[in-house]
Amino acid sequence: MASTGVGTRRAPLLSAEGAAIVAGGGAFVLALVVALPLFWGASLAIAGPDSLGQFVAIAAGVIAALAYVAGRLWTREGPRPFRAPAAASTEGDRAGRATAADVFDTIVIALAHGVIALLGWLALSAVLDNGFQDATVYFLSAAALAAVACAGTAYIVFLSSVQMDLMRLSTVLAVFVIVGILTAMLSAPDPHWWMLHLSALGMSSSVSSLSFNLTLIIAGVIVTALARYATDTRELVAPADDRPEARRSRAALIRVRVALILIGVLLAGVGLFPLNVSAVLHNVSAVGMVLTFSLVVFWVRAALPQAPASFFVLGYVFFATIVVMLLFYVVGYYVLTATELVAGVVVFSWLIVYLRVSGAATGAPRAEPVTGAGAATPAG
Known part of the structure; x- marks a missing residue:
């Protein structure tokens, strides 16, 4: 009987992990479909203008913002910025539809996740470029790396969104x-x-x-x-x-x-x-x-x-x-x-x-x- 209780407690987290994997898989496919024709036949620098790092930063920024909104919608709480405390679930505007302020706050926090992903990948690409000076990445490897980076970003941000609280x-x-x-x-x-x-x-x-x-x-x-x-x-x-x-x-x-x-x-x-x-x-x-x-x-x-x-x-x-x-x-x-x-x-x-x-x-x-x-x- 004890094992059943543990399984019941873990079920929501397991469900969130499964949804996050799906979000990451979708981001992987989307990034790959965009990157392959864009990179085709080229060798890309790790950082700088028109580089792999620049593409990953922009793509991951957009995907992070979308993943956050998707995570909030997946919880079926509507476009609220994070979980409402249990004591407030039957009070005020949290009981019914999300208010305009809730939607605005959700968009702002999603944008913050997007900017974190954008700047984070830019900084990481600069560090890698300094470690692999004058190196280039072939288009197939570049597309695969970009897809993996976007998938990881979507996975992390989706879980952050689902578990978000104050x-x-x-x-x-x-x-x-x-x-x-x-x-x-x-x-x-x-x-x-x-x-x-x-x-x-x-x-x-x-x-x-x-x-x-x-x-x-x-x-x-x-x-x-x-x-x-x-x-x-x-x-x-x-x-x-x-x-x-x-x-x-x-x-x-x-x-x-x-x-x-x-x-x-x-x-x-x-x-x-x-x-x-x-x-x-x-x-x-x-x-x-x-x-x-x-x-x-x-x-x-x-x-x-x-x-x-x-x-x-x-x-x-x-x-x-x-x-x-x-x-x-x-x-x-x-x-x-x-x-x-x-x-x-x-x-x-x-x-x-x-x-x-x-x-x-x-x-x-x-x-x-x-x-x-x-x-x-x-x-x-």
Whole structure:
């Protein structure tokens, strides 16, 4: 009987694995059908213009976005960005059809997966090209390699989509930002960009600037979209709980939601307005994001009282770190690049930790208010 229970628990995961294999197989066939006539009779470079790496990056980016949407549709939950918590399955807009916001969030997260695949394969092809200098790939091998790369991408992204939740999405956001910024750094036309400031990565008309600005814009949109889920008052505070502390917690959650949305908008603004386009809007976006983060650090205790104490201490330490870095910059001890880099890492790190803590709180059993006769019933 025990083995039957284990098999029952594993069945959904096995079904998802089977569907992911089918998605990977479809991506393999599609990539092969496109690559064979395109590569026919040619020898391709590993990286660079018209190379194998460029084809794989573009094809995998498109396939990753499609695979994510396919995975969400396969779960039969509609085009929602990730699994709805069990407690919310009968509440609000999650019970019926997906809302326009759900569809928008799903598209944004699918786009993030696509960009991760695009930039990831570009970076990998550059590394391989450096390891196999002056090597070329014959068309049959190139087509096979491209098909395998696309199949692997579809398989991984499909499983990511099926199992997506708030905690897993925080990892996707972290990977997305890291891959995007590193790609911009490695492809910067000026190797001494760091002597100016971090924003110098977005000031040229190169692929590096496109990667940098696009990463900030999409990351900002993702943070804005996530604010609604990371501060869902229905999940973190029982709707029927009318105690004063519950009302204060709901009000604090709304404040944190507004602040997170503002952080996302300002982050996107940093990418939308490069320093050479509008110094005022760029600086207002960057400084406003740090100031808003500083407010959230002190608001979050009332919004998420069930979080561990170490999370609140972490926020205070991060806030103190930014203050110290700004003082170092003012006195000339640190250059602007270091100050911006540390501040950016601190803000993103805290956001990712907050998403994970909020996701853990959402998934935890919630204490319902005791009313009526049950309130007077002794435990024993």
